[in-house]
Amino acid sequence: MNNFYSSIYKAFIYAGMIAFIIGFFTDNKTSLGAYIAGYSVFILAIMMILIILFSNILKTDTNALSYSVISSILMTSGPFLLILGIITFVLYLLIKYKDNITDGKVAPGYSSFSNIIVILLFLQFYLVYTNINTEKFEATGRISKVMSSIIYLIGVITAICSIILYTILKYYSTDGFSTMLTIN
Numbered sequence: 033m034n035n036f037y038s039s040i041y042k043a044f045i046y047a048g049m050i051a052f053i054i055g056f057f058t059d060n061k062t063s064l065g066a067y068i069a070g071y072s073v074f075i076l077a078i079m080m081i082l083i084i085l086f087s088n089i090l091k092t093d094t095n096a097l098s099y100s101v102i103s104s105i106l107m108t109s110g111p112f113l114l115i116l117g118i119i120t121f122v123l124y125l126l127i128k129y130k131d132n133i134t135d136g137k138v139a140p141g142y143s144s145f146s147n148i149i150v151i152l153l154f155l156q157f158y159l160v161y162t163n164i165n166t167e168k169f170e171a172t173g174r175i176s177k178v179m180s181s182i183i184y185l186i187g188v189i190t191a192i193c194s195i196i197l198y199t200i201l202k203y204y205s206t207d208g209f210s211t212m213l214t215i216n
Contacts, residue, residue, distance in 0.1 A: 037080070037084075038164075038170070040080065041076075041077045041080035041081055041164075042077075042161065042164075042165070044073050044074070044076050044077035044080065045074070045077045045157055045160075045161055047070075047073045048070045048071075048073040048074040048077065048157070049070075049154065049157070050070075051066045051067070051069045051070030051073060052066065052067065052070040052150050052153075052154070054066040055067045055070060055150075056147075056150075060133060060134050060135075060136060061134045064126060064130060064133055064134055067126060067146075067150075068123065068126055068127065071119050071122060071123040071126070072123065074115075074119050074153070074157070075116065075119055075120065075123070077157075078112055078115055078116045078119070079116070081112055081160070081164060082109055082112050082113070082116070084173055085105075085108055085109040085112065085173055085174070086105065086109065087173075088172070088173030088174070089101065089104050089105055089108060089109075089173075107180075108173075108174050108175075108180075110180070110184065111156075111160075111175075111180050111183035111184050111187055112160075114183075114184065114187040114188075114191070115153075115156055115160075115183070115187055115190075117191075118149075118153075118187065118190050118191050118194050119153070121194055121198075122149060122194050122197065125194075125197060125198055125201055128201075129201045129202075129205065132201065132205045133201075137205055138200065138201060138204070138205050139200050139204035139205070141196075141200050141204070142197065142200050142201065142204075145193050145196050145197045145200060146197060148193050149190055149193050149194055149197065152186055152189060152190040152193065153190060155186055156183055156186050156187065156190070159179060159182060159183055159186075160175075160183065163175040163176070163179050
């Protein structure tokens, strides 16, 4: 059963990456749908990995104090919680501003920062995938502290880019205008 469960979240990671690749090479409406699907599938994958991490922490620390359990949860699952928060925030932005995005009423910086976020998420998921695909993770349910720190660092950069994306979508979207020529 454990092998089946790990196959599912790995398949979600692959499906999310395929959705983003489709989003890179299509027009606004199709790419928005592909990005929404990709982010949604990534959320499912991260939530499944978090379930494994939480269950392993609660299994090993059954007699520990609540402070140490919370500290252990934040140390091992922190990078995944950060990724989950960023993906959820960007998904919210895409859904909230979907009309402006599909109509092309966004600043040119939108596509740049959207692509930067996707590339950083690809890098994070590559690092996550290579670490959860090891026998050490299967046995202990934890990734190394160095890899966790690298994922945190990339996550912070991704969070900064997502805040910039929010600023672009909120303050630099245009409604368009038209001028009417009147002849007297």
